[in-house]
Amino acid sequence: MHADDVAAAGAGGERGCLPRKRGRKRDDALDQQILEAAVDVLARDGYEHMTMDAVAATARAGKGAIYRRWPSKAQLVVDALARSSSTEMPEPPDTGSLRGDLHALVDGRPKKDDARMLRVMAGLVAALPLHPDLAAMAREQLVEPRRLRQRTVFERAVARGEIPAGRDLDSLSHLMPALVFYRQMVLAEPIDQDFLNHLIDQIILPLATAAVPADSSSAISGR
Amino acid sequence: MHADDVAAAGAGGERGCLPRKRGRKRDDALDQQILEAAVDVLARDGYEHMTMDAVAATARAGKGAIYRRWPSKAQLVVDALARSSSTEMPEPPDTGSLRGDLHALVDGRPKKDDARMLRVMAGLVAALPLHPDLAAMAREQLVEPRRLRQRTVFERAVARGEIPAGRDLDSLSHLMPALVFYRQMVLAEPIDQDFLNHLIDQIILPLATAAVPADSSSAISGR
DNA sequence: GAATTACGGTACTCTTCATTTCCGGAAATC
DNA sequence: GATTTCCGGAAATGAAGAGTACCGTAATTC
Numbered sequence: 001m002h003a004d005d006v007a008a009a010g011a012g013g014e015r016g017c018l019p020r021k022r023g024r025k026r027d028d029a030l031d032q033q034i035l036e037a038a039v040d041v042l043a044r045d046g047y048e049h050m051t052m053d054a055v056a057a058t059a060r061a062g063k064g065a066i067y068r069r070w071p072s073k074a075q076l077v078v079d080a081l082a083r084s085s086s087t088e089m090p091e092p093p094d095t096g097s098l099r100g101d102l103h104a105l106v107d108g109r110p111k112k113d114d115a116r117m118l119r120v121m122a123g124l125v126a127a128l129p130l131h132p133d134l135a136a137m138a139r140e141q142l143v144e145p146r147r148l149r150q151r152t153v154f155e156r157a158v159a160r161g162e163i164p165a166g167r168d169l170d171s172l173s174h175l176m177p178a179l180v181f182y183r184q185m186v187l188a189e190p191i192d193q194d195f196l197n198h199l200i201d202q203i204i205l206p207l208a209t210a211a212v213p214a215d216s217s218s219a220i221s222g223r
Numbered sequence: 224m225h226a227d228d229v230a231a232a233g234a235g236g237e238r239g240c241l242p243r244k245r246g247r248k249r250d251d252a253l254d255q256q257i258l259e260a261a262v263d264v265l266a267r268d269g270y271e272h273m274t275m276d277a278v279a280a281t282a283r284a285g286k287g288a289i290y291r292r293w294p295s296k297a298q299l300v301v302d303a304l305a306r307s308s309s310t311e312m313p314e315p316p317d318t319g320s321l322r323g324d325l326h327a328l329v330d331g332r333p334k335k336d337d338a339r340m341l342r343v344m345a346g347l348v349a350a351l352p353l354h355p356d357l358a359a360m361a362r363e364q365l366v367e368p369r370r371l372r373q374r375t376v377f378e379r380a381v382a383r384g385e386i387p388a389g390r391d392l393d394s395l396s397h398l399m400p401a402l403v404f405y406r407q408m409v410l411a412e413p414i415d416q417d418f419l420n421h422l423i424d425q426i427i428l429p430l431a432t433a434a435v436p437a438d439s440s441s442a443i444s445g446r
Numbered sequence: 447g448a449a450t451t452a453c454g455g456t457a458c459t460c461t462t463c464a465t466t467t468c469c470g471g472a473a474a475t476c
Numbered sequence: 477g478a479t480t481t482c483c484g485g486a487a488a489t490g491a492a493g494a495g496t497a498c499c500g501t502a503a504t505t506c
Contacts, residue, residue: 023481024473030483046349048271051463062484063465073464125408126269126349135411143409171425174405181409182401185348186366188358202394203430210433246451247503253453274493285454290495 026069033059034066038080043116046123047077047134078137081120085141092149098157098208102200105153115191117142118184125185147173154208163208172208179203249292256282257289261303266339269346270300270357297357304343304364315372321380321431325399325423328376338414340365341407348408370396377431386431395431402426 037059041050052073056063070076093104106114121142128135150173157163179199183189260282264273275296279286293299316327329337344365351358373396380386402422406412 021481022475022479024475024483026482046352048349049353052465053463056484060484062486064467064485065483067465068482121409122352123349125345126271128408128411129269129345130272139409139411168425171421174402174410175426177409178405179397179401181405182397185351185408186344186362186400186404187397188351188362198394202391203398206433207426207430210429244451245449245505247453247505249452275495276493279454283454285456286495287455287497288453291452296494 030059030061030065031069034061034069034076035080035083037061038076039084039116039120042077042080042123043119047127048123050077050123074131074134078134081137081141085145092153094156098153098160098162099200099205101153101156102204103197105149106196106200114146117146118181118191121181122185143177147177150176157208167208172204175204175207176200253282253284253288254292257284257292257299258303258306260284261299262307262339262343265300265303265346266342270350271346273300273346297354301357301360304360307364315376317379321376321383321385322423322428324376324379325427326420328372329419329423337369340369341404341414344404345408366400370400373399380431390431395427398427398430399423 034055037055038050041054041058045051045054050073052063052066055076056066059066066076070079092101095101095104121138124134124138128138151169154163154167154169154172158165158167158169163169176199180191183195184191189195257278260278261273264277264281268274268277273296275286275289278299279289282289289299293302315324318324318327344361347357347361351361374392377386377390377392377395381388381390381392386392399422403414406418407414412418
């Protein structure tokens with residue numbers, strides 16, 4: 001996956017299975033510095049305006065060190081996205097109520113993390129139609145983990161009886177990401193506490209917990 | 224606004240107030256060809272990958288003809304967006320019910336128009352943070368007109384009594400654009416009839432017409 | 447018909463930027 | 477200590493693309 005292609009793993013016979021390279025070793029810490037720099041620059045400039053010079057400068061590295069590890073800008077970004085998300089994403093806390101869980105989801109630490117994720121997605125959106133692999137990676141590494149956290153919260157609410165059984169949890173768990181994304185990307189309005197409160201209390205909760213499901217209308221069309 | 228800077232309007236004295244140019248006249252039809260080509264290429268390639276050569280080729284024009292009319296790529300795009308929207312956007316038909324109006328809104332002609340608009344917005348999103356003027360123009364010319372059509376539909380529903388008074392129509396009218404945009408940009412899933420039906424019947428209508436406004440939750444905390 | 451301006455094309459200038467190469471020096475292996 | 481591979485830095489290569497300059501030709505005005 002990495003660029004470290006543990007090359008010729010079975011040929012020689014010196015130390016058994018070690019890479020047994022001759023010269024100076026790769027600085028593993030530098031890998032992290034470069035990946036973090038890549039995400040920083042991507043969040044700041046967007047994929048199209050992100051330059052490898054900027055990444056190298058931010059990482060205090062030479063461009064040679066980057067291209068010794070990754071074959072191209074696109075691969076570097078893909079790898080950087082994969083790392084930046086696989087680490088964190090703890091289970092959302094169980095506050096005892098759906099409303100409490102939802103607020104905990106947005107009030108907690110992700111303040112800074114999610115803001116960066118939004119900028120990264122913004123920078124990527126334009127490149128996605130042109131790089132399907134990059135698009136798939138972004139969805140898998142950035143979008144899905146966050147959506148699944150929401151889904152967990154809704155599933156707990158179903159278990160508690162706050163949400164009627166049979167409700168479409170997939171639609172519900174897309175609601176918040178979609179509205180936040182739209183507000184940031186298209187409307188360019190701030191994702192502040194007022195907005196999040198309104199989103200949770202006026203949109204998500206009414207839709208999730210409404211007594212009479214969705215049959216004021218769908219009774220006509222069935223489903 | 225255009226690039227036609229009806230220059231030196233008061234200097235000479237020949238014919239009174241006409242432009243009285245000497246040579247061959249500008250081909251007004253060419254203006255339209257170029258603007259349409261610009262939107263086509265923008266929808267296909269996105270702002271960053273849209274080239275003036277491609278616009279010229281699509282319009283069957285020379286680049287000179289373009290730069291004689293607009294001073295830069297950004298100005299051309301702004302002007303093209305302004306034109307492409309100011310024309311159409313008729314009042315949405317009144318079918319007698321909110322549900323009918325909403326379906327009429329998405330079933331009608333805009334099929335092709337809205338698909339293109341989505342691609343244009345996708346191509347623009349990445350450029351917006353770097354070109355605030357372009358962003359404002361896109362919001363004003365592309366987003367607002369379509370959102371206001373939705374608002375009109377909701378206002379009629381309030382008048383009919385389908386929507387309880389006091390409902391936040393602004394939030395409601397952002398819902399459909401946001402979810403469509405997110406599905407197209409981030410999820411890259413098709414905006415088909417099934418999706419639109421689900422969106423209208425399971426999300427918009429329940430939220431708009433639910434008997435108990437938004438107090439199933441805020442009743443707990445007060446607000 | 448002469449002068450002027452637009453047109454489609456093509457070639458050119460200038461930047462930007464991904465990617466490669468090279469340099470002197472530092473760490474690891476032999 | 478010789479060799480190898482790494483490092484940061486800086487310069488070189490090459491492609492892409494915005495904007496400009498011309499060329500021969502077509503309209504328009506005088």
